[in-house]
Amino acid sequence: MDFSLTDEQSELQAAFGRLFDEHATIAAVRAAEPVGFSADLWRRLGDLGIPDIASGRATDGAPATMSQLIVIAEEYGRRLAPVPLLEALTAARALDRAGVDIPESGIVTIALRPADRAGSLSLLGAGAVADKAVALIPGALVLTDLASEPRFLSNLGSSPIATRSPGTQQTVLMSGPQALSAFELARDDWKVLLSAALVGLASEAHRVTVAYVKERKAFGVPIGWFQTVAHRLADAVNDLDGARFLIHKAGWAIDDDDEGAGRLTSMAYSYSTELAQRITAECLHFHGGIGYTLEHDIQLYFRRAAAWPLALGDPRSELATLATRMFDVGRSS
Amino acid sequence: MEFSVPLQADEFRQQARAFFAEAYPEELRGRRFERPHDKEFFRAVLRWQRQHLAGRDAYETSAFFQEAAQAGIELTTHAPTRMIAETLEEIGTDQQKSEVAPRMRQGDSLIALGLTEPDAGSDLAAARTRAVRHGDEWVINGEKIYTSNAQHATHVFLLTRTNTEVPKHRGLTVFLVPIDAPGVEVRPLHTLAYHHTNITLYRDVHVPDSARIGEVDGGWDVMKVALSREQAGEGSTDLHELVRQAILWAEQSERPGGGQMIDDPIVRQRIARAAIDLEVATLLAQRSAWATATGVAKNPGWGPGSKLFETEAYARAAADFFAMVGPAAVIPFEEEGTVSHGWFNYCLRDSPVRLIGGGVSEVMREIIAERRLGLPRARPK
Numbered sequence: 150m151d152f153s154l155t156d157e158q159s160e161l162q163a164a165f166g167r168l169f170d171e172h173a174t175i176a177a178v179r180a181a182e183p184v185g186f187s188a189d190l191w192r193r194l195g196d197l198g199i200p201d202i203a204s205g206r207a208t209d210g211a212p213a214t215m216s217q218l219i220v221i222a223e224e225y226g227r228r229l230a231p232v233p234l235l236e237a238l239t240a241a242r243a244l245d246r247a248g249v250d251i252p253e254s255g256i257v258t259i260a261l262r263p264a265d266r267a268g269s270l271s272l273l274g275a276g277a278v279a280d281k282a283v284a285l286i287p288g289a290l291v292l293t294d295l296a297s298e299p300r301f302l303s304n305l306g307s308s309p310i311a312t313r314s315p316g317t318q319q320t321v322l323m324s325g326p327q328a329l330s331a332f333e334l335a336r337d338d339w340k341v342l343l344s345a346a347l348v349g350l351a352s353e354a355h356r357v358t359v360a361y362v363k364e365r366k367a368f369g370v371p372i373g374w375f376q377t378v379a380h381r382l383a384d385a386v387n388d389l390d391g392a393r394f395l396i397h398k399a400g401w402a403i404d405d406d407d408e409g410a411g412r413l414t415s416m417a418y419s420y421s422t423e424l425a426q427r428i429t430a431e432c433l434h435f436h437g438g439i440g441y442t443l444e445h446d447i448q449l450y451f452r453r454a455a456a457w458p459l460a461l462g463d464p465r466s467e468l469a470t471l472a473t474r475m476f477d478v479g480r481s482s
Numbered sequence: 483m484e485f486s487v488p489l490q491a492d493e494f495r496q497q498a499r500a501f502f503a504e505a506y507p508e509e510l511r512g513r514r515f516e517r518p519h520d521k522e523f524f525r526a527v528l529r530w531q532r533q534h535l536a537g538r539d540a541y542e543t544s545a546f547f548q549e550a551a552q553a554g555i556e557l558t559t560h561a562p563t564r565m566i567a568e569t570l571e572e573i574g575t576d577q578q579k580s581e582v583a584p585r586m587r588q589g590d591s592l593i594a595l596g597l598t599e600p601d602a603g604s605d606l607a608a609a610r611t612r613a614v615r616h617g618d619e620w621v622i623n624g625e626k627i628y629t630s631n632a633q634h635a636t637h638v639f640l641l642t643r644t645n646t647e648v649p650k651h652r653g654l655t656v657f658l659v660p661i662d663a664p665g666v667e668v669r670p671l672h673t674l675a676y677h678h679t680n681i682t683l684y685r686d687v688h689v690p691d692s693a694r695i696g697e698v699d700g701g702w703d704v705m706k707v708a709l710s711r712e713q714a715g716e717g718s719t720d721l722h723e724l725v726r727q728a729i730l731w732a733e734q735s736e737r738p739g740g741g742q743m744i745d746d747p748i749v750r751q752r753i754a755r756a757a758i759d760l761e762v763a764t765l766l767a768q769r770s771a772w773a774t775a776t777g778v779a780k781n782p783g784w785g786p787g788s789k790l791f792e793t794e795a796y797a798r799a800a801a802d803f804f805a806m807v808g809p810a811a812v813i814p815f816e817e818e819g820t821v822s823h824g825w826f827n828y829c830l831r832d833s834p835v836r837l838i839g840g841g842v843s844e845v846m847r848e849i850i851a852e853r854r855l856g857l858p859r860a861r862p863k
Binding site: 150151152153154155158216359362363370371373374375376379380382383384386387388390391392394395397398401402413416419420468469471472475476 | 541729755758763765768769771772784844846848854857
């Protein structure tokens with residue numbers, strides 16, 4: 150048992166933290182809106198090995214573990230970095246499991262929901278900037294090119310989403326019943342990474358807010374003196390610790406092929422999505438009127454905490470998935 | 483981060499489980515609310531501990547306490563006894579180290595904590611129970627509340643006021659008072675949770691100066707040492723047992739219209755939600771055990787955060803499951819027609835006690851806000 154970061158995790162945290170601190174400043178995040186994509190930052194991440202780092206084939210059999218990618222995802226979330234990092238890492242892992250190389254150029258994303266009846270990948274995450282996607286089509290999980298022209302859709306999270314159609318150049322990653330389980334594994338990877346990103350995002354909103362309530366005065370005292378403010382911020386920091394451990398435990402279980410990996414993933418995702426939304430809403434609230442103006446930065450966190458999980462769908466439905474994983478696995482009926 | 487349980491802790495857990503299975507008859511298990519307080523039994527537990535628990539690390543220690551709780555045993559007399567024995571071993575006089583502490587370790591002395599007073603509540607340092615020096619003796623007068631397990635204890639660890647001329651934290655002194663000393667009276671105070679705590683009264687109680695722990699007027703320093711021993715990974719497993727009971731209930735109860743209650747989408751999601759809280763509570767408690775075992779400096783917010791999260795989650799689940807299992811939840815354990823041996827009834831009654839005892843939630847949040855977040859102190863000094 151060890152609740153501290155490993156040396157490798159600390160190194161990754163420092164390296165990516167530094168990059169995001171320099172190049173995913175709030176000004177850069179705002180400049181990248183509304184599309185939510187910075188080509189410059191994406192190129193710099195490429196220099197740090199994104200997304201190859203997640204592929205065994207691209208790293209001579211020594212890919213970053215899930216436990217390591219979690220640390221990168223938390224830094225990414227902390228800085229609201231305008232790049233399709235989680236999608237690209239998730240796709241890289243899915244390709245690697247299927248023994249397929251990451252395409253040499255272009256961005257590969259992941260369609261978190263299966264193709265719809267018309268065959269489209271609706272509101273595809275990173276769809277506005279991606280060249281290819283890992284997608285579940287009837288009968289198979291494929292790596293596909295994207296045919297239709299991307300039409301960016303303005304959205305709450307300022308993410309580069311667009312509805313796209315699979316093209317004709319497809320590589321089958323898995324077919325038959327195994328396609329579905331390969332798809333579930335990819336979604337679980339994304340859930341864990343998004344949970345980490347949300348914890349990073351909520352931690353930063355919390356940090357900004359704690360500093361604010363120490364400075365801002367009302368009725369002659371800092372507003373952090375009022376217990377209704379202080380106690381909710383105390384709950385938040387405690388709950389964030391819990392979320393971080395839950396996410397790391399899920400990552401550890403995934404790396405270990407532990408049978409509890411799915412259950413822990415659902416727990417981490419369910420808990421983190423709800424928590425990030427609550428904390429960012431509270432943090433905005435503690436800023437008072439200035440908090441709901443667009444000129445203030447706190448709304449950037451509030452919007453993304455609500456929007457990011459919707460790439461998959463209603464995050465509350467994860468409780469049903471968790472229940473299935475807790476109660477139905479191994480049941481005869 | 484890495485989450486495997488050390489192998490030897492797992493082995494020790496099996497050993498403790500076997501001991502409890504033998505020492506505690508099966509028919510009493512799962513009926514913790516009957517709270518059998520058998521002195522012989524507690525002595526056996528302490529003997530076993532002395533032989534097997536000494537020198538164990540924090541993981542093994544917490545495994546022992548988890549197994550105890552799992553077996554339906556509340557070591558409520560034991561925990562303060564260990565806490566005060568450790569305190570004496572650290573700051574006691576030579577005589578206290580060589581004679582008094584070993585008696586506690588052997589289970590011959592059992593300790594109750596006489597800290598809280600009726601008019602002071604969470605503000606322990608506001609104690610008004612007076613101790614006045616007369617030559618080699620001290621004479622004590624006052625009243626304590628929530629002196630839990632005083633009916634089983636041999637001594638009370640008593641926080642008294644010895645100086646009224648200085649700020650409140652600097653005028654306190656601690657004594658170890660024999661429960662059978664003339665002038666000590668124990669009055670039961672029955673609680674919602676089917677057990678009783680006590681009010682203890684002290685009328686001209688004489689104790690020798692050798693009963694004093696720490697310096698005269700240095701009682702708050704003694705308290706700091708003692709309280710630091712309170713959260714040594716004994717994290718209770720109330721929530722664990724509650725979730726387990728809910729799953730058992732849902733698997734065994736028929737669902738109107740067919741199947742079991744575990745097939746009901748609302749029921750299963752309610753249990754799943756509590757299971758997430760349980761996992762988080764466990765991780766927060768394990769962090770403390772890890773920090774203790776490895777000597778990592780603890781953030782002052784960690785222990786209070788663990789206590790806060792676990793008890794709040796327990797209270798949420800207790801209220802939710804009580805309602806979930808339906809009308810028979812109102813029937814207590816000894817009555818015909820109760821559900822799950824009255825477990826949900828008991829937990830509902832017990833949950834307010836947990837939120838208050840051992841540090842009320844609001845004080846836990848105060849500590850986190852002040853000492854971890856650096857927010858201004860809200861309560862007066």
